[in-house]
Amino acid sequence: MKYSASKENHLKAIFHLQQEHGIVTTSALAAALSTRPASVTDMLKKLKEQRLLIYERYKGFRLSNEGRKAAVLVIRKHRLWEYFLVKKLQFGWDEVHEIAEELEHISSRKLIEKLDSFLGFPETDPHGDPIPDSQGRLQTRRMIRLSELPLNKTVLVSAIGSQTPEMLEMLNYHQIRLGTRLEVRKKFPFDDSLEVKVRNRPPVTLSARVAKNVLVNDDEPAT
Amino acid sequence: MKYSASKENHLKAIFHLQQEHGIVTTSALAAALSTRPASVTDMLKKLKEQRLLIYERYKGFRLSNEGRKAAVLVIRKHRLWEYFLVKKLQFGWDEVHEIAEELEHISSRKLIEKLDSFLGFPETDPHGDPIPDSQGRLQTRRMIRLSELPLNKTVLVSAIGSQTPEMLEMLNYHQIRLGTRLEVRKKFPFDDSLEVKVRNRPPVTLSARVAKNVLVNDDEPAT
DNA sequence: ATTTATTTTTAGATTTGTCTAACATTTATT
């Protein structure tokens, strides 16, 4: 089945929101897509028609099996292209999101399988997010937000939650990237900012907003 | 400037038709795009609005400078992606056209320049067509159709005119590809078919239709 | 040079995806 770019964007966004909140609301989706609630409702009807969505009006919604499959495929394409852009074309990890937003809608199945093979079947994209395999299996990993990490516990950065270029550029500036080993030295309850220490470098202070979007795991080497 | 996929397709098709006939007609363009003359007229108005086209109603049309620049950029993107698909992803040269038709509409300028560099600045695509450089310069080469080649003159296949998968698959079957050295042994005036000889292989007969679409040049090695 | 045929354009409709403004429903507040 082939879906329009707009439909794919909706499916993908629903999938991501679902991961966090289980059920998705019209306005949350509208916010995620920078569109209007009315437009979302219109699209929901079409997705329901095509049986990609479990949806009853005024009651929130979630993806059907079909819908989840389609969403995961889009995510697979997005992350493979990001990997390609960073590892083969030498883009910075903070520059690739927008381009991958376009590339993810290229439809050829064969293209994706060959790209995957060309890239050596990578397991995560340049932001540390896992790449679904060709069967749509998406491995989940136990990670916590940096903001929730106890003091003085050493961990590795394993994914970045929100991928605005601004935030990625900022992390880049502080030399915090995937696989960086760090620990939290101090928490400031006033504004929930925290001081982070990376080996051999002066400590840096991160806002609560940033700390919530840096995901870390328990000391196993990042692939 | 960024144009819709449909506009880019129109510009590209006009460019190709112009190469052959100088001036382009509504119905020729409609045929080339598998659309209707009425739809073409609609689009022509928009392209004229944007100053991409020199056009007065009922009088045929051709690209403006702006329009030619835009068309050449699309062609550049198309051919670079084709090269990528064949040389990096191991697609057969007869499978890539459709996929490249989608990829050519990805808009990032930086992506194309980096792709070009990654590929080593190739000069021709897998069908032997020249790839415009980043300034939009398109080198033209003196080639003739196989159908017009005198008997017993040895030449190299340097481009394929029409790229229907069917024809490419057929040439593939006869092991005729870019750079293949061959000569015409015999011409049959009855149906204008001709017998072609490749070194170390039994002669094959090609129809006039095919021979018109195989372009050859004068014995210089194809890059 | 008329008439006929072909080509091109216009007029009006359709589809997809979006919007605003008004209305409906649900949730929160007193």
Next chain:
DNA sequence: AATAAATGTTAGACAAATCTAAAAATAAAT
């Protein structure tokens, strides 16, 4: 429980890209 606030949906409009059918302009044929 009644009312207010927030959230969600419908109705109607619009832009882009296409279509069919009818009209207009050009080209071809007698």
